[in-house]
Amino acid sequence: MDVDVVVVGAGPTGLMLAGELARVGVRTLLLERRPEPSEVAKAGGLAGQILQLLHHRGELDRFHAAKAGPEPAPRFPFGGLHLDFTRLNDSPMRAVLLPQPRLEQLLAERAVDRGAEVRRGHEVVGLRQEDDETVTVEVRGTDGPYPVATRFVVGCDGGRSRVRDLAGIPFPGTAFPEIERLASVTVPEGVTLLDDGGLDVRGVGTIPFGYTATEHGVFACSGMGGTIGVYTAEVEATEYDDDVPMSVEELSASVHRVLGIDLPLGEPLRMTRFGYSAKQADSYRDGRVFLAGDAAHLFPAGGVAVNAGMLDAANLAWKLAGSVQGWAPPGLLDTYTAERRAAAERTLLHTRAQVALRRAHGPTGDALRALFLELAGDEQPLLRLGALMAGTDVGAPSSEAHPLVGAFATDQALRVEHRDPRVAGLLRSGRAVLLDLAARTDLREPAGLWPDRVDVVTATVDERPADVLLVRPDGLIAWAAAVDEPGATALPALRQALSTWFGASSV
Known part of the structure; x- marks a missing residue:
């Protein structure tokens, strides 16, 4: 056996998993098809339960030290609205601003320091489950093809997962037609930041903070901390290559189509373009092959994927370690699919609801959002929504057990x-x-x-x-x-x- 576990994909999920496995002495090889880490900031930070887990690991300070700014006040976007958790004594949802390239760098250092091997420019092209003990992974590496014999394989290789396809695991769901664009830019000449987060634009007037739904899509802006955050969502038939970065000109054209104005934009600090899908693998396991992160589930809203994927990794790591080290009780590995599919169902529930909120236009859509905000102004609904967004609403505990059994230690x-x-x-x-x-x-x-x-x-x-x-x-x-x-x-x-x-x- 060459290694104990092969992890495929060096995004946050795969890097988190490699670090968790290596921590407890599991021989871990991480394969990534791209020769260099991506510089595209698809995610802007960490949010939700993963922050609590990193605190319990004694590692949160390391991520806080690398953050891009102070911890933001707990106000988070939700389906074209902003939910304000500042009115709660203790918010169930928090975030740390940390662009994805920097997050991946920290997670990669963490994994390598603990003994995991990371090979970039090595693409998985085949796999065979030889017997009850071994999976052979066929790899196209920088010096040619080679096989790797391992006990387990985990596909953390994204929504277009090669591992999932090779394992023959169905991935049903819905792909939405919108293209989302998100950017943070410097403040250009002619734009003034208002105290409430809105913008005053010369020749245009005031653009309010938050979301604006039009018949052409959704626009949002936020002017805070000396930068401008801009977001658009519109239906497009164009297919974009994830490796081609978005330009300021592309974003400006999207703002014009959605809002009908020419918005001055400064120098880009963070720019990303993405689409949304609501999909979940039928199973997260086929024999000795597992799925985690976007390879297992895709959510039609931002701010949740990194949290869900890293929690998948934490759930699976110790169970794989138990199997490698020989102490795992019967059925332990089966609990991974059961637990994390149930958690993803909860995330799919609220992200699909966000689709309905943000896509509803006209007077009926405005009424729906106004009523939702009224309800979210009460403490109990806000607590429930915060737990959903944080990924801590993982299902009802057994009626025969203590109420905390089955819950996260938040x-x-x-x-x-x-x-x-x-x-x-x-x-x-x-x-x-x-x-x-x-x-x-x-x-x-x-x-x-x-x-x-x-x-x-x-x-x-x-x-x-x-x-x-x-x-x-x-x-x-x-x-x-x-x-x-x-x-x-x-x-x-x-x-x-x-x-x-x-x-x-x-x-």
Whole structure:
């Protein structure tokens, strides 16, 4: 066996997965068909639950140090509207501004530092599942073709995934006809930024902050921090090559078609063009071949794909590691498809709803958006929408379990402040954690039977949500003991959870 896992695609999902696997000693090879990293900033940063996971990994400060600006106030676009989470005491949705090329650079450094091998300019052209143990990957490399024998293959190679096609996994869904253009530019002569984020344009007048729907498409602008953000969406039959960057002239022409004005634009700081689809693979697994990120799902709204893909990677990594290292219980790998397809369904739900909001034009569309904003002004709907956008609304927990079981260990779930130092690095080792919040020595003892898979951490919070939590390496809560729950009921349930997720004890 040449390596344990071959990861295909060096975007955020593949790089995150390679780093997660290498962290725990899995021999990992990452193959990327492009000879050099892309300089196109398709995504503008990190948002949602992945920030919480990086905080628990003890790595968030590294990404904050490289950010393109201060952490923005929690106001996020949603279907041609802006949702304002600043009215909440603790927003369930946050973001860090970090252009995708810089994000990928950090993730690549992280993966290589941990021992993963990254080969650029190496394209996967075939794969064969030889038996129950081996997959042979056929690669066209810089020095010619060669095979790689591996235990597992993970396709993180985007919406046009070669791995998905080679595995024969169907990818049903809808491709929408709009072309979206997004840019950040410097402020040109003749344009003044207004305090509310709008623009005052000489010879044109005031262009309000936010979204404007016209019969020709959707336009949005935001003038803040000494730059102008511009967005257009319009129906086009043209097919664009992802490798050909967008120009200022192309964006200017799109603004004119959608809004009917000539908007002066300064020097480009970030420019990207993309289309939207709502698609999901029928399965994220075929034998020893897996899919993650855009290869597994495409969403018809921005700001969610990187979060979803990196969470896919975190979910899959420790399960693959368990299979490579021999401790994975039966059926563990099957839970990857079940859990992450369900999470993607929730993301598809709200992104499809965003399509309906942004495409509705005229008086009826205006009425729909006005009513939606009224409802989103109330705390409970705003919390629900924030959880959906952050990817933490991962489904209803079992009625027989503690309410936190099946949920992510978020700030809200742990009842701590954002980036609370008490949980910074909680999952640093890449192993699971038994988090004791109530000095329950009786419930800490069973974790000692899985010393190579479960760490024990003690902490105190002002108002604990449970006495003890079993947190998986991907940040999901696998078991919880209710406050003051007797050991007679808690201990058997804990032992069952440990064996269900982490196999037979090693002691």
